[in-house]
Amino acid sequence: MxxxxxxxxxxxxxxxxxxxxxxxxxxxxxxxxxxxxxxxxxxxxxxxxxxxxxxEKIVKENLFDELRDIRPFLEELSHEVEIFYRENKEFKKKDLKDDFEIGFKFNRLFYFNSAMDLKEQENKILASIDYYIKTLSELPLEFKKEERYRIRLYRLERFFKEEFFEKNKNPKNIDILILLDKLKDNIKKRFQQAYSNIENRPxxxxxxxxxxxxxxxxxxxxxxxxxxxxxxxxxxxxxxxxxxxxxxxxxxxxxxxxxxxxxxxxxxxxxxxxxxxxxxxxxxxxKKRRISALLKNEIIDGETEYDNKSENFVYNRKDGFSVELLSCxxxxxxxxxxxxxxxxxxxxxxxxxxxxxxxxxxxxxxxxxxxxxxxxxxxxxxxxxxxxxxxxxxxxxxxxxxxxxxxxxxxxxxxxxxxxxxxxxxxxxxxxxxxxxxxxxxxxxxxxxxxxxxxx
Amino acid sequence: MKYCHQSTISHPLAIAYPGFLENINLIFQVEGGNGVPFNHEVALNLDKIKDNSGNTDIKHMRSMDMVIGMKENNNIFSLLVDFKLRCNNPVNISEGECRDKIKHSKRLLFGSGISVHNRYVFIFNDDLLNVSRRVLSMRLANAFADALSIDDLKSIYF
Missing domain, CATH: 3.40.50 (Rossmann fold)
Known part of the structure; x- marks a missing residue:
């Protein structure tokens, strides 16, 4: 052996x-x-x-790369809701500020955060979609009735449906709330696959x-x-x-x-x-004395380090001369x-x-x-x-x-x-x-x- | 250019020191070689000529091990050969020693009226031949020093 x-x-x-x-x-x-x-x-x-x-890190990064294609849809959705409330001030939304905030937070959720537990990240993404479901279901009827919103919503529903769920070009749309539910299932499946990959290492x-x-x-x-x-x-x-x-x-x-x-x-x-x-x-x-000495004293006559402040690698020669490594x-x-x-x-x-x-x-x-x-x-x-x-x-x-x-x-x-x-x-x-x-x-x-x- | 018995034995130094004309096999074995790669070919044992000289300066010279007579068309040459069969680490090949051997041997042969071939042969064991060849080429960058095996020597010059 x-x-x-x-x-x-x-x-x-x-x-x-x-x-x-x-x-x-x-x-x-x-x-x-x-x-x-x-x-x-x-x-x-x-x-x-x-x-x-x-x-594990690669599985997570791949997952978030895949999830990133959902992001533009939700951004657009958030944008539409925001415009509606801005242009129709008669419908007061009690927590309009939250909409902007959720949009911002939402963006961040779709980037892999190595410091955060994967399950926690999944829950936050799902919670943000729940927020949209709730917000959209509470929208006044005028939102869907008014032609310009109706058209824009149609565009979103159509794009999203064809992009993720029905590849065939069926002009009949699926309601946005149903789509969001489907999206939640889709996200859950993707996370499930990631958990399985981490465990089984395919x-x-x-x-x-x-x-x-x-x-x-x-x-x-x-x-x-x-x-x-x-x-x-x-x-x-x-x-x-x-x-x-x-x-x-x-x-x-x-x-x-x-x-x-x-x-x-x-x-x-x-x-x-x-x-x-x-x-x-x-x-x-x-550190080993022989290696430190070999490098510092016998070969390059100094030491190179990364300077966080200037974000440069700097070579410091033993005689006090310092220069950016890039030019060495x-x-x-x-x-x-x-x-x-x-x-x-x-x-x-x-x-x-x-x-x-x-x-x-x-x-x-x-x-x-x-x-x-x-x-x-x-x-x-x-x-x-x-x-x-x-x-x-x-x-x-x-x-x-x-x-x-x-x-x-x-x-x-x-x-x-x-x-x-x-x-x-x-x-x-x-x-x-x-x-x-x-x-x-x-x-x-x-x-x-x-x-x-x-x-x- | 090939070995020429007549040129070897009629070299002025061979005539002056006939006792140092030796069978190449013998020189090869004394220098650490195994086997009998040659037949009856002879060479001038340059080391012995040097060592037996009454001149102290010559005694202290470094010399190649042997001189072989060569002939090409009607031209005759002396080929200088040195055995490095006891070398077990090519890194230790000394530039100064090799250069001196070539230089001093040429000095010993000077005045014979026979040209010294401008390729100088160093014989190494097969298992270190290629590393030795590289080291020799680095050490003697501008001299035609050839690292050869005993079989190479035979096939090229005999």
């Missing part, structure tokens, strides 16, 4: 990947040429783990996310993830279990996004996720990013950091320092890594620094090489710490250079 890996992802016939059986036991490095599917593995794993960890939720993530046709049945030998993506029971050994995941494919304004407007989910993680004001209670060298951002996650307590033994070509933007000397940081974070805090790389210095440095720093016989470090078995299709071979085959692939570049080379 000792050899059962912490995490294993098994993939067959998925984009460029013909076969891959990747284990994560500490530091896993995927090497291979461009287009061999390294990033596909990273993205699959990231989305799967994130979905499993945040399953894997279809992950499948939808994966299908949306990759633009081309893919088969979600062609990958599975195990944790300590047990299936997390259980397609027989159609269930996505939660992870026990991982409870935090980040996917870093570029340091360029650190400090970029309005990252939420960008349609790349893992950038938005990372932005949130970096701005988190947590505190690391388990990209290599410095690479390290700052890890420093911020380290300082805010994100990095521990239940964290998986997925790094896609972390060597990009780094001088060779800093490539080795980055590799050192990876090894030290695993050694001191047991942070888990999945790294895609095609940099000789990175691969060699991870191997030899790990050999020196980690326990003899440790099976924490595993290298994989993607080999093209048929055109554009790659098999991932586990080579443990024997990096020779990776270098054979790297050295194709030397052959090309030697065609143009000159001797001393």
């Amino acid at each position: 000792v050899d059962i890996p912490k995490i294993k992802i098994k993939i067959n016939d998925f984009r460029a990947i013909k076969s891959a059986d990747i284990i994560l036991n500490g530091i896993t490095v995927l090497a291979g040429i461009n287009g061999c599917g390294k990033s596909t593995i990273s993205k699959l794993l990231y989305n799967s783990i994130k979905t499993a960890i945040e399953f 894997i279809v939720l992950l499948d939808n996310i994966i299908n949306d993530y990759f633009s081309e046709e893919i088969d979600v049945n062609n990958f599975e993830i195990e944790e300590l030998g047990a299936l997390i993506t259980n397609r027989t029971n159609k269930k996505l279990s939660n992870f026990l050994t991982i409870n935090k995941v980040a996917y870093i494919d570029t340091p360029m996004i650190v400090g970029v304004e309005n990252i939420e407007d960008n349609n790349v989910q893992h950038w938005q996720d990372l932005d949130i993680l970096l701005k988190n004001k947590g505190v690391n209670l388990n 060298a990209t290599g410095l951002k690479s390290f700052s990013l890890l420093q911020i996650l380290y300082n805010n307590g994100f990095l521990d033994n239940k964290t998986l950091l997925i790094l896609d070509e972390p060597e990009a933007h780094l001088h060779p000397e800093w490539v080795v320092q980055y590799a050192r940081l990876i090894v030290m974070l695993h050694k001191e805090l047991k942070v888990n890594f999945l790294i895609g790389s095609h940099n000789p210095d990175m691969v060699m440095a991870i191997k030899y620094i790990a050999k020196k720093e980690l326990e003899i016989g440790s099976k924490a470090v595993n290298f994989y090489l993607a080999k093209e078995s048929v055109k554009y299709r790659f098999d991932y071979k586990l080579i443990e710490t024997d990096i020779e085959p990776i270098f054979k692939s790297f050295n194709a570049s030397l052959d090309n250079i030697s065609k143009y080379g000159a001797s001393e």
Whole structure:
């Protein structure tokens, strides 16, 4: 049982990947040429783990996304009632002020509030619809008689009926009060489905996310993830279990996004996720002197932090010089990013950091320092890594620094090489710490250079 | 360009030190190699020539392990070969040592009238060959230093 890996992802016939059986036991490095599917593995794993960890939150967010289409109807309804009372002052409504307030509150109710219990949110939404039912039933007859209101109400009834209940274009409308009752049932059903999803964790939720993530046709049945030998993506029971050994995941494919304004407007989910993680004001209670010193004293000569006041990431150099991180060298951002996650307590033994070509933007000397940081974070805090790389210095440095720093016989470090078995299709071979085959692939570049080379 | 027995044994240093013409298999084994990859081909043991020199400066030189005579068309060359079969961590390959070996060996062979081939061969074990090749290329970026296996040496130059 000792050899059962912490995490294993098994993939067959998925984009460029013909076969891959990747284990994560500490530091896993995927090497291979461009287009061999390294990033596909990273993205699959990231989305799967994130979905499993945040399953309940995703169900709730999806529910409120769905409920949002009801909102314009109720807003319009509220608007009509309000106009009627304004224009027909002879009908005094004792609590007209409440109408405005309920409209405002109503808006808020249709946004997911993570601080509020889901049942409580359901009750409030239903109560607000009850309020409309009551208000509409108490409306004076003139409201429905008068032509301009009648037409506008017809529009609402017709739209709402066809949008939610009767797709066929039957000009005969359903009374607004009946529609509101139906709406209550509809909302109850949606909440019921959400409660059931939270309890049963259907894997279809992950499948939808994966299908949306990759633009081309893919088969979600062609990958599975195990944790300590047990299936997390259980397609027989159609269930996505939660992870026990991982409870935090980040996917870093570029340091360029650190400090970029309005990252939420960008349609790349893992950038938005990372932005949130970096701005988190947590505190690391388990700081390790060697890692703090490595970052602060040996590499970036200072510290980077998120300044809540200016809403900027600021790099404070040891000599007192401070500058917005956005304008700093990209290599410095690479390290700052890890420093911020380290300082805010994100990095521990239940964290998986997925790094896609972390060597990009780094001088060779800093490539080795980055590799050192990876090894030290695993050694001191047991942070888990999945790294895609095609940099000789990175691969060699991870191997030899790990050999020196980690326990003899440790099976924490595993290298994989993607080999093209048929055109554009790659098999991932586990080579443990024997990096020779990776270098054979790297050295194709030397052959090309030697065609143009000159001797001393 | 291939091994040439006649060029090897008629090299001025081989004539001056015939006792240091050795079977390549023997040099290979002394330097840590296993097996008998060659037949009766010989090479000049440059280390021994250096070590047996009465000149202290020469004694302190670093040299490649052997010199092999090569022939292409009617041109003859000396190929410098060094064995790195005891290297078990390519990261430890020293730029200074490799550069000195090339430089000092060329100095030892200077005046022989035979050109030294401008590709310098370092022989590594198969299991570290590719990493070694990369490290060697990084360390000796502008020299034609080739990391080869013993089989590569045979197939390219014999």
